[in-house]
Amino acid sequence: MSIEVRNLSKRFNGFQAVKDTNLKLESGSLTALLGPSGSGKSTLLRMIAGLEVPDTGAIHLTGREATHVSAKERNVGFVFQHYALFKHMTVFENIAFGLRVRKQKESEILERVYELLSLIQLTGYDKRFPAQLSGGQRQRVAVARALAPRPEVLLLDEPFGALDAKVREELREWILKLHEESHVTTLFVTHDQQEALEVASRILIMNHGAIEQDGTPIEIFDKPASHFIAQFVGETNYIDTEVSEKGLAVWGPFRFPVNPTLPLKQKIRIYFRPNDVYMTAQFETLQVRARIAKARFKGTIIEYKLDIGEDKHISAQIPKGVALASGFKDGQEVYAAITAFHVFPIES
Numbered sequence: 001m002s003i004e005v006r007n008l009s010k011r012f013n014g015f016q017a018v019k020d021t022n023l024k025l026e027s028g029s030l031t032a033l034l035g036p037s038g039s040g041k042s043t044l045l046r047m048i049a050g051l052e053v054p055d056t057g058a059i060h061l062t063g064r065e066a067t068h069v070s071a072k073e074r075n076v077g078f079v080f081q082h083y084a085l086f087k088h089m090t091v092f093e094n095i096a097f098g099l100r101v102r103k104q105k106e107s108e109i110l111e112r113v114y115e116l117l118s119l120i121q122l123t124g125y126d127k128r129f130p131a132q133l134s135g136g137q138r139q140r141v142a143v144a145r146a147l148a149p150r151p152e153v154l155l156l157d158e159p160f161g162a163l164d165a166k167v168r169e170e171l172r173e174w175i176l177k178l179h180e181e182s183h184v185t186t187l188f189v190t191h192d193q194q195e196a197l198e199v200a201s202r203i204l205i206m207n208h209g210a211i212e213q214d215g216t217p218i219e220i221f222d223k224p225a226s227h228f229i230a231q232f233v234g235e236t237n238y239i240d241t242e243v244s245e246k247g248l249a250v251w252g253p254f255r256f257p258v259n260p261t262l263p264l265k266q267k268i269r270i271y272f273r274p275n276d277v278y279m280t281a282q283f284e285t286l287q288v289r290a291r292i293a294k295a296r297f298k299g300t301i302i303e304y305k306l307d308i309g310e311d312k313h314i315s316a317q318i319p320k321g322v323a324l325a326s327g328f329k330d331g332q333e334v335y336a337a338i339t340a341f342h343v344f345p346i347e348s
Contacts, residue, residue, distance in 0.1 A: 002027045003048060003153060003185065008057030010043050017043040019209035021057070025187060025202075030179045032200035033189045036232065040209040041189040042157050048187070049078045049155050061153065074153075077146030077184075081158040084142065085130040091117070091141050092126040098149045116144040119181065121174070136167040140174065147182065156188035160195065168192075172199050193233050197221065205229055227344050230271040237314045238271045240346065249343070252312045253288040258343050272341035274303060277316035279336045281326055287335035290314075295330055304328065306336055314338075 003025040010018040018040040025031050033041045046052040048059060050071030059067045066074055085094050092113055099109045117123050120140040130138055139159060146154060159175070160168040176199055179186055190196050196203050197217045205213045205220065213225040224230035231238065241251040247260035249268060256270055280287065290306040293313065302323040304316045316336060318328070328334065 002060075002062055003187065004060040004063075005044070005048065006058045006060070008044065008047060008054050008059065010040075010047060010052060010054050012043075016209050018047070018054075021209070021211055023204060023211060023214070025185060027062070027185055028183045029202060030176075030186045030200055031188075031202045031204060032196035033187060033204050033206060034191070034193065034196040034233075035206035036191060039206040041191075041206050044206070045155050045157055045187065045189050048153075049076050050074050051078070075149070075151050076153045076155060077149070077151035079139075079142050079146050079154070079156040079159050081161045085138055085145070087130050089129070090126065091122065091128050091130075091133070094130070094141055095144045095148050097145060102149060112148055116148060119147075119178065120144045134167070135163045136171055139163065139171065143175075143178070147184070152185065154182075154184045154186045156186070158189055158191070160192075161190075168195065175199060197233075205232070207232075222340070224271070224342055227269060230342055230344070235274055235315075235317070236271050237274060237277070238269055239312075239314075240267065240269050242267050252308050252310050254308075254338060256338075256341060256343070262343075262345065267346040269344050269346055270341050271344070272314075272338050274315040274317035275301075276338060276340040277306070277314060277336055278339050279304065279306070279316045279318060279328075279334050281328070281332070281334055283335045284337070287337045290334050290336045292328060292330055292332045292334060295328065302328070304334075306334070308336070 005021060005023045008018055008021045021044060033045065035041050043052060047054050050069065054067065058065065061074060086097065095113045095116055096109050099112060117126060120143065122137060122140060133141065160171050163171065172195060200217065203215065203217055203220045204211050207228050213220060213229050220233055224233060230236060239251050241249050243258060243262045243264055243266045244250045247257055249256045249258050258268065288308060290308045292304050293307045294305040296303040300320055301317045302320055304318065306314050306316055308314060
């Protein structure tokens, strides 16, 4: 089931939560709606689900106008951040709830519930109550309950936000497997960049009520469309300078080729990832001299704060094995080059 949103807007007491937003999701896709708190993600999701009514715009589900269709009639499954399971019902009854509302046959309910218990890897948990489950198990039951009536669209609002880091990591793998098996069109809201990058095949980034970039995880990470996305997604260095001559900007010892159409003295901000800083113990072509001011262990990588003189610093991230083999240490003189960067004009 495809989802298409056209010029959708929603205002709450003078606050513009969603502004003139457009999107189109293909049937069977797995998409993340990423953005900071207050950017309009959950409001957009709730309008698609039928839980909020837009002020203007239209929603189409599989080509059918659904803007003013009730949530019940949209055939959409919705999963909340805090599970919203019925505490007085067993796991079985929670999953069966939507099927009983639709007055399905008991034999069909039994078959569907046990099929879903197997899918969410909770076979044998049917007689337990929510209080007897871990947070991750409760969220899986919530997803199964949403999937029970065979919805054409699955919407998840910060589905792992209330869970600890290890459980979130496990559920990311589980949601990928679930999608591969169910093929239901899925849109999930998150403010966790890593979650979006790891799980989704497509990411929509919202800011101030509008979608600021739409692309694959690699496109979003490597080709940010704006200042906001360059700073919001992943770790980054950024430096402010100006165009010093046609097609060139200088910052400390670094020289950056820039768009030759930028005028002289144009203020610019240059962004580059710490992993795009190439650092060696021996000089290589086009590198500049630097000194390791501080090292920070971050698991699989080691991050180095580099002093390049003139009270200027940048961060470099090196895979742990490479860093240890190179013998980098605080105070050591090294050489660095910036292998990829993005330039955005600073508006006056």
